[in-house]
Amino acid sequence: MQKTDFGNLGTCLSNCNRRFRRYLVNATILAIGAAIAAFMLINLLAMRELSNHAAPPKHALTVILGVSIIDTTAGGRLHQNQMVEIEKGYIRYIGETDSKPVPANATVISGRGKYLIPGLWDAHIHTLRLSPQLHFPLLIANGVTSVRDMGDACSWSSSLDCVSDHQNWTKQIDAGVIVGPRIIQTITYHLEELPDQASELEQLISALKNRGEPFLKLQLDDQTPNAQFERMMQVAKEKGLSVAGHLPFAANLAGSSYAFASLEHDLYLLVQCSDARMTFNGKNNAKLALLAAYNKEQCAFLLADFVKKGTAYVPTHTASTGQDLRYAVGLAETDLALANQYVIAPQRWVWWLLRKAGKASFAEQKTLADMHAAALQLTLLAKQAGVKVLAGSDALDGDVVHGFGLHDELQNLVAAGLSPAEALNAATLEPARHLGLEEKLGSIAVGKMADLVLLDANPLDDIRNTRRINTVFSDGRVYDQAAIDSALGYVANQSQSLTVTSRFLRGIWYSPPNKAIASPQQ
Numbered sequence: 001m002q003k004t005d006f007g008n009l010g011t012c013l014s015n016c017n018r019r020f021r022r023y024l025v026n027a028t029i030l031a032i033g034a035a036i037a038a039f040m041l042i043n044l045l046a047m048r049e050l051s052n053h054a055a056p057p058k059h060a061l062t063v064i065l066g067v068s069i070i071d072t073t074a075g076g077r078l079h080q081n082q083m084v085e086i087e088k089g090y091i092r093y094i095g096e097t098d099s100k101p102v103p104a105n106a107t108v109i110s111g112r113g114k115y116l117i118p119g120l121w122d123a124h125i126h127t128l129r130l131s132p133q134l135h136f137p138l139l140i141a142n143g144v145t146s147v148r149d150m151g152d153a154c155s156w157s158s159s160l161d162c163v164s165d166h167q168n169w170t171k172q173i174d175a176g177v178i179v180g181p182r183i184i185q186t187i188t189y190h191l192e193e194l195p196d197q198a199s200e201l202e203q204l205i206s207a208l209k210n211r212g213e214p215f216l217k218l219q220l221d222d223q224t225p226n227a228q229f230e231r232m233m234q235v236a237k238e239k240g241l242s243v244a245g246h247l248p249f250a251a252n253l254a255g256s257s258y259a260f261a262s263l264e265h266d267l268y269l270l271v272q273c274s275d276a277r278m279t280f281n282g283k284n285n286a287k288l289a290l291l292a293a294y295n296k297e298q299c300a301f302l303l304a305d306f307v308k309k310g311t312a313y314v315p316t317h318t319a320s321t322g323q324d325l326r327y328a329v330g331l332a333e334t335d336l337a338l339a340n341q342y343v344i345a346p347q348r349w350v351w352w353l354l355r356k357a358g359k360a361s362f363a364e365q366k367t368l369a370d371m372h373a374a375a376l377q378l379t380l381l382a383k384q385a386g387v388k389v390l391a392g393s394d395a396l397d398g399d400v401v402h403g404f405g406l407h408d409e410l411q412n413l414v415a416a417g418l419s420p421a422e423a424l425n426a427a428t429l430e431p432a433r434h435l436g437l438e439e440k441l442g443s444i445a446v447g448k449m450a451d452l453v454l455l456d457a458n459p460l461d462d463i464r465n466t467r468r469i470n471t472v473f474s475d476g477r478v479y480d481q482a483a484i485d486s487a488l489g490y491v492a493n494q495s496q497s498l499t500v501t502s503r504f505l506r507g508i509w510y511s512p513p514n515k516a517i518a519s520p521q522q
């Protein structure tokens with residue numbers, strides 16, 4: 001019996017093996033064939049022309065009547081029943097309604113029962129080559145009229161060839177060929193690894209300085225030793241290039257001779273304010289230890305140093321500790337619906353994986369909630385210490401949708417303890433100040449650019465009312481409800497487009513030759 005069994009098994013094994021090998025070979029051939037076909041199809045589809053969404057024409061003269069203006073520079077004082085005259089994108093007159101006749105050729109917009117705030121800024125977004133199709137219209141539709149682009153991913157693999165994209169976008173936005181905000185500052189290179197040789201580092205920093213990068217964006221390994229970090233900061237200082245971004249956990253900024261232009265993401269301030277920062281590794285237990293070892297004096301010293309050196313703080317709560325917490329407890333239905341509506345499939349798949357990876361046990365959820373609460377407290381502390389706190393969403397990061405993400409961040413700032421007027425300041429006047437543009441932007445005054453948002457409800461009563469957008473004024477263009485809906489509809493459509501999806505996929509493996517370092521003047 002046993003013998004027969006073994007015999008059968010032996011026959012089966014050799015037969016099965018042969019059969020299995022045949023299946024394997026066939027399946028491999030099929031898979032390779034399918035991959036080649038998919039690759040060719042994606043490349044073919046990606047060659048098709050992209051569609052653009054044209055902006056409405058620029059208005060020569062617009063008058064808003066009967067509106068309540070929110071003065072974010074004066075703690076949110078309300079000026080009721082105002083008329084605002086906008087000529088060629090600039091505010092020419094502000095006064096009581098009927099304080100002067102309305103010019104005959106003006107387009108009149110009723111502001112009765114509505115609230116006017118300065119155009120919003122998002123001080124931390126990321127872009128792709130497909131941003132005119134996927135992101136910019138969402139920003140405008142959400143009242144975001146100025147952005148600071150923290151760069152990197154014009155294509156996924158090449159960060160150094162994006163300069164021309166940004167220049168083109170600015171021209172196209174100005175010409176109305178595409179809908180988009182003012183791209184105020186753009187960084188197109190992330191330093192993620194320190195070169196071995198000091199000479200290479202000097203060459204890199206000189207090249208970035210020569211091509212007019214506003215600062216060097218740091219995204220180094222969090223465990224980079226302080227000595228290496230200091231050497232890098234010294235070279236940047238010598239070459240006259242400022243530095244911003246993530247901070248290695250061991251970095252000692254306070255009291256040093258060098259300055260950070262801005263610290264991004266709340267996690268890095270939490271770490272800097274703790275005695276446990278040298279041993280922090282991001283694990284759950286380490287998070288508890290990090291919070292337990294909070295050092296109040298060290299934190300106050302660091303924040304005072306920020307004030308002295310003009311370092312801005314961009315907590316991006318939504319994408320940093322806020323995201324960890326949202327992933328741990330599960331995303332709200334509304335957030336999922338937003339991603340489904342406006343985000344292309346491959347990116348949604350990546351976000352889905354991130355969500356899966358971010359699911360946490362109940363104990364971990366508690367820790368992440370504590371981390372988020374502590375991060376919010378530090379933002380209030382920073383604000384009270386006089387640090388420039390800027391609202392940034394980190395859009396493009398997991399489940400942060402352009403435009404919509406900024407309103408989430410405003411809610412986070414109010415949850416931190418900022419007043420609604422202070423939160424609005426963080427998304428209007430403060431970024432304008434930080435970037436030296438307060439004479440032109442960031443508040444509502446005669447002579448300033450008329451980047452404005454008309455709201456259907458008062459954001460000082462409830463910061464969520466910044467979402468109740470009636471009309472957006474940007475660079476002389478007026479986006480009424482129909483124009484806003486059309487911009488949103490365009491992105492919803494583009495996010496389903498095979499051409500756009502193919503270009504996105506192609507961006508993962510294809511990028512133009514990297515020439516920026518070799519010829520920095522380009």
Ligand SMILES: [Zn+2]
Nearest residue numbers: 124126150394
């Ligand atoms: Zn970012």
